[in-house]
Amino acid sequence: MIEYFFSLATIALIWTIVAQSYNLSFGLAGLFNLGHVIFFGIGAYAAAILNTRFGFNFLENLGLAALISGTVASGFGILTLRLRGHYLAIATLGAAMIAQVVALNWLELTRGPLGIRGIDEPQIFGEIFVGDTLPHFLLYFGIAATLLFFLWKLFQSPWGRLLRAIRDDELAAIAVGKNIFAAKLWALVLSAALAGVAGAMYAHYRVFLDPSIFALSEIILLILIVVIGGRGNFWGNVASAFLIVGVLSELPRFLNFPETLLGAARNIVYAGLLIATMFWRPRGIFCRRKK
Amino acid sequence: MKKLFFLATAIFISGCTAPNDEKIRLGAILPLTGGMAEMGLELQKSLIAEVEFLNKNGGILERDLEIIFEDGQCNPGVATAAAQKLVRVEKVPVILGGLCSPETLGAAPIAEKNRVILITSVSGAESISDAGDFIFRNAPEGNTNGQIIADHASALGLQKIALVNELSDFPLSVKKTFLENYDGEIFEENFAPGTMDFRTVISKIENEKPDALFFNPQQNQSFKVFLKQLVEAQWSGQLFFNNTVVGNPALYEEIEDFLQKNDAIAGSYDVVPNPQQTAVLERFETQWNRPALFRHLLANQHDSLHLILAAMKKTGDENDTEGIRDFLYGVENFVGASGTFSIDENGDAGKSYSLVKFDGTEFRNFERKK
């Protein structure tokens, strides 16, 4: 039983990192990028391919996934950061669609719908952390805590304040002589690298990967976490990732719904949460409404 | 906010029932929602009917049987979570399923690691053969489906075939052997799962003027609209299908429209009608008051369940998964609803496909011209 909770918590930890990385580009820098899941997926595929074909281990893959996702993001950013608002949102949503189609079609690289099987389980330094759910959870907890600590520092840093300033008033930031393009690009690259690390963690934890990682449902899950947690709200996002991925997504399995209603019931809860949050707590459910 | 958390946790924990010692509990992972739900729900209904029947007749090891169903959505991530719950919370010794190969492959590592038997009755992916020691497959591999169609098409002397594949695991393994075995010219098109418009692809095919068309999909939704648009495009050639069409009456009325002009031939599970199979279908009909769809899958799944039950009777302890595993590897000439079969060293039942032809009401076996 307790192992089951650890397995859920491990997935929730991974999504916490993804949500926080999205929080960096969307919440802090205000880039409404609907394709963030691309970087998660690229990280996962990078780790899966590097591990199964070239034998890179878990720890190396974390770094390589970050590097590859970050590199892709810099190209992606140079192309898309000229766009604003809804144009950016739809173009990036489109990029996610393209990524999924490419993963599906490029059989030589991704094995397409057959998926990549036999990815090594996460382990570092030889035999430590080999084994079952608890060791994996501890390992992932350590990695997540480290990453989140640095991210939190970043949120508090002058650079974080600059991003917030750009989000709230771009013209003012330009007026005081800030290079906002560079700041946005860095925010995107960093957040993509972080999502890439989470992707690598996901691939090694699941040990099987297929193109469903780029699906629309994952994008919606991510938006859900960040909206419920509150844009730019650091701890709110940690809580909402655990609430949504750890509790709500698995809860219907324990309630005796008729099977035909299972998926629909879960989605109705998600939809209700999204709408209610926007109505009563638009800055996240953990944040009181501004009077 | 804290209240909400407590509430959620409370519901979460109260929902978990303590394992009941009275019943023997098995798990099942099937797509109960999403694009493959029609098939998954049908298999679920059949399992429910089987369990009802078994329990009325004394159960197994003098105890009642219970199957815990989990939704796998044809998605490896969801299937992994489902397997985690079955293994860790419900502590089942055996999981029946999944249906789609991604489900089976997603759940397999969890089952293997925790020494839980996973036996699929449908998944056709090649890589399931070496997915692990505890992973079994009571279904033919997808690739032989491509081979029999290719052989038949070559024997008929068809020069050029248009091949339309869905980008899913099963159609791709069918495609692979079809390409290897067919000697004529192939005009190939692919489509992503969920595609609902085939006008362009059909126009392209008609322009190529092939002798026959081999439609190789996975999901019903694409299948139906493809056939509809094919009729409207006035297609008049020979048609081949993979086995997803068999036992799927929702598609039959569409196929009828082609029959005046040409044959519709599919590769299907090689299931010869037998008394056991009739009994399975009758039980389904009594329970649900309608005839079963996907009959050949039901037969396979019935046999998977009974293989497991036979193993449990042999070991006398439903939790002795190593004993069950060893029994399964030793299975020879098991007589079931899907015919007589044995299990090989990869855990595969080594089943095959046969050609069936649509006669206006159903796909039936037919004599092949050599």
Add this chain to the structure above:
Amino acid sequence: MNDLLAQLIWNGLVAGSLLALVSLGLTLIYGIAGFVQFAHGELVALGAYGMLIFHKFLGWEIFPAGVASVACVIFFGIFLEKILFRPVRKKNPLVPLVISIGLSILLQSLILIFFGPQIQTISDRHFESFSVAGKFLATPNQLCAVVAAVILTAGLIFFLKKTRRGQSLRAVSDNRNLAQIFGVNIDSAMRWIFGVSAGLAAVAGIFLGFERNLEPMMGVQISITAFAAVILGSLGSVRGAIFGALTIGFAENLLVGFGVIPSGFSSAIPFLVLIGILLVRPTGFFGKSSQFLRE
């Protein structure tokens, strides 16, 4: 006998016309209310399912069933505006956008619960397709769809340009505050725009239902493609939406039809075209979004 090019152009025209009906609604809502309505595709699906109820289940003739279905969806669209979007009108545009994402998931789930996951067909009979000038095949449904799209688009442009109501809507889109000062009732402008776009979506849904069958997720595919179309032609621009929809309809058919792009990639084509155009023109083909309905 049939000519591939002619057939592909016809296919593209049909796809583009249906897409245009959906895109016009999206662009109108953006122009007046200032956000992208993610649940627009679900209104398309509701139009199709409405037809299923009235025509197949209740056995009405096609025409009255279609009118009933469109009317229901129009009222539903107005109702949604009133309960969901009116209260948040003065908020950041992100708020109604996220609400519409939630709404989209909600409506999909409700359709799933009421109609089940399986494919539905409005009519059991197939259309008898006929050959046009010996060049290509068309079905009556396709022909009606194209004609309906042309008439509705022309009607919409006439409405926006020549009628008083339409002019007031354009005024709201140009400058909401100024329009309000000059006595335009914003509430009724919103009602009109949500009603009109829901109606267009429902019409598209009915034709799509006949053309491609019904399933609970049918709205997602068409609306995502329509997003690409409206962005491509610039958000808020009516001629942009028409241009975008036709471009995508033709691009999908011609690029795949002549093998430029393998058919497995076809769902990515709208976005490949979109990104290509945005690289050259970051605010879409027709420039600034504030040029709503100028010409």
